[in-house]
Amino acid sequence: MNVKGMPRTDHWSHQVLAVCLVTLMGCTGTHEDNVQATSAMSGSAIADTVCSLCHGLTGESVSAVIPKLAGQQKAYLTSQLTDFKLHARSDAIDSRYMGGLTHLSETQVAELADYFSRQKAMKAETETPDARGELIFSQGLPETGITACSACHGKDGAGKGNIPRVAGQHADYMYRQILLLQQSAPRPHGAPIKTDDHALFWADAESVARYMATLGSRP
Template sequence: MKKVAQLISLGMLLVGSACHDIERSRSVDNPAVAGKTIALQVCSNCHGVNGVSVSPTFPKLAGQQREYLMNQLADFKTHSRVDPNAKRFMWGFTHLSDGQIEEIATYFASQHAILGEPGDPMLIDEGQKIYTSGLSDKGVVACVSCHGQRGEGAGPFPRLAGQHADYIEKQLLIFQHSDDRPRGAPMKAVCTNMSEHDMRAVAAFVEAFPQASGIATTEPTDQ
């Protein structure tokens, strides 16, 4: 009986210790908490555990460029990015350390990106032409020049392939009509003469990046 009582006491001690660790890990303002823990316990509430968000309000982060994610987290931390949803959902992350930012970005960049479902074929076809060739009559340069043949992005230029079309369209409008994105000057120049239909078309294309385009693949990128 004494041995049983000791085992029960040890079990209770371990359970109590585990709960304590869980609570401590949720103290995300503690610089000792790993960035991956924050990604799994906090960021996942909106962006999904694997970075594949369900709601287009929140961008997919899976397979996103690590440098791009670090830049955006830094802008949220300093309140440099002032678009409405940045203020609403991300301005509270002023406590993140540089190490935590790097770890969060590394975690989501390493996750498998997933493409969206194809939409209107005619709209996607229009979007492909804009993505690959731009709109010369409007002075709109091709998206492929910065975001890559497969929409994978590079460094500070984000991955677009698989991103929610609604989110892409909303960001293009923000770039066009405001200076709420501190690193958005190049995109503002690109978007200046785009119509909302142009934006909707390119957003539909990059969300699905159909195999038929000949420039995309459904295989995830490894960061």
């Protein structure tokens, strides 16, 4: 495992617990219940009645630990929804509350990806950009072999195809994803990534996550 330094131990774990409890009430139930309730629904109807409980109707989630989906790349959403459907993401938090996607059809996955990708792009945070994070995002850390984030995600963080949009994404969520991407098991099919590209010390991971959150259009 390539995690460098110790991750933060503040209120994040308590947020996750609260989020999981809320999500479990809205997104789970028996497999039979889920299939019966959504088998005939269109992707947009599922987004309205199920996904919106956590991600918001337009994909602008309120919780800092639940990803925004608004304006996310369609190909990336399709691949991630498929991974959830096939249980290919082994991270405990992901698998705990996204198991309800198992029964989705390929058509519903495509419609969900299309729905959220067509929403107005996720709004940027209004905080002052993190200078250290900006350096890492735009230039990388050549001395330690860290490639600039912009090399894949684009200078504006919009992503392309199977490379996700990171502009405006919640900083807390992105921080955790950077640490997960330093491993191979939890996100094996998430994107054409290199583990070494994300091998940041936790402080640098936090800095670049906070910088990416300030990219994009303001509220």
